[in-house]
Amino acid sequence: MLKGKSVLLRQVKRSDISYFLKWFNDSEVIQYLCLYLPMTEMAEEKYIEELGTTRAKSDVRFVIEVVEGASTKPIGNCGLHEINAKDHSANFGIVIGEKDYWNKGYGTEAARLLINYGFQQLNLHRISSAAFDFNERSIKLHKKVGFREEGRLREAMFKNGQYHDEVQFGILREEWRGL
Ligand SMILES: CC(C)(COP(=O)(O)OP(=O)(O)OC[C@H]1O[C@@H](n2cnc3c(N)ncnc32)[C@H](O)[C@@H]1OP(=O)(O)O)[C@@H](O)C(=O)NCCC(=O)NCCS
Numbered sequence: 216m217l218k219g220k221s222v223l224l225r226q227v228k229r230s231d232i233s234y235f236l237k238w239f240n241d242s243e244v245i246q247y248l249c250l251y252l253p254m255t256e257m258a259e260e261k262y263i264e265e266l267g268t269t270r271a272k273s274d275v276r277f278v279i280e281v282v283e284g285a286s287t288k289p290i291g292n293c294g295l296h297e298i299n300a301k302d303h304s305a306n307f308g309i310v311i312g313e314k315d316y317w318n319k320g321y322g323t324e325a326a327r328l329l330i331n332y333g334f335q336q337l338n339l340h341r342i343s344s345a346a347f348d349f350n351e352r353s354i355k356l357h358k359k360v361g362f363r364e365e366g367r368l369r370e371a372m373f374k375n376g377q378y379h380d381e382v383q384f385g386i387l388r389e390e391w392r393g394l
Contacts, residue, residue, distance in 0.1 A: 221320070223280050232259045272298065277292060277294060279291040290311055304341040307330070311325075317352065330386065331391070366383045
């Protein structure tokens with residue numbers, strides 16, 4: 216478990232499926248993600264199963280819980296995906312699925328915990344990420360935690376009836392150390 220001031224990151228449990236189904240079937244949430252088909256219980260069960268088997272060494276996923284007094288509440292998830300043992304690289308992903316918890320700094324704190332884990336525990340050299348050009352909150356988060364904008368995939372993503380640019384980000388271990 217990774218503990219911050221207002222949030223903690225914990226391992227995924229099978230019982231989290233109900234949260235994942237709620238978050239990943241919410242059109243307001245998934246408008247910002249690559250997901251576009253309804254998320255099924257079977258698909259989530261399979262993904263969770265794979266986290267403990269075929270993806271065990273290439274995919275780390277945490278549930279984000281907000282600390283509220285003596286209790287905690289799951290509000291989203293984040294992870295490092297496609298961890299590459301040769302290049303020491305991975306892809307970053309984050310979703311606060313509980314919309315009432317957007318814009319309160321929890322995403323930024325969770326991202327910092329996760330990136331620190333990637334560099335300090337997984338010995339990563341580089342973490343990549345991406346966001347749609349209209350996702351201003353996510354773009355702000357990436358810049359706040361130290362990602363650099365590295366380019367744009369023009370009209371790479373079709374969402375809500377039109378094509379959007381995908382903004383590419385990256386952060387290197389030395390840049391993180393310097394922050
Ligand atoms: C993107 C996401 C993870 C950010 O987490 P969060 O907890 O809501 O964000 P934070 O509060 O930590 O930071 C958001 C920042 O964006 C800023 N922001 C919000 N709306 C903005 C807008 N329209 N334009 C510019 N900045 C904006 C906030 O002011 C804040 O910056 P500040 O701390 O300097 O004031 C979360 O909102 C989320 O999960 N959204 C839906 C799914 C998603 O977009 N995932 C990322 C896919 S790349």
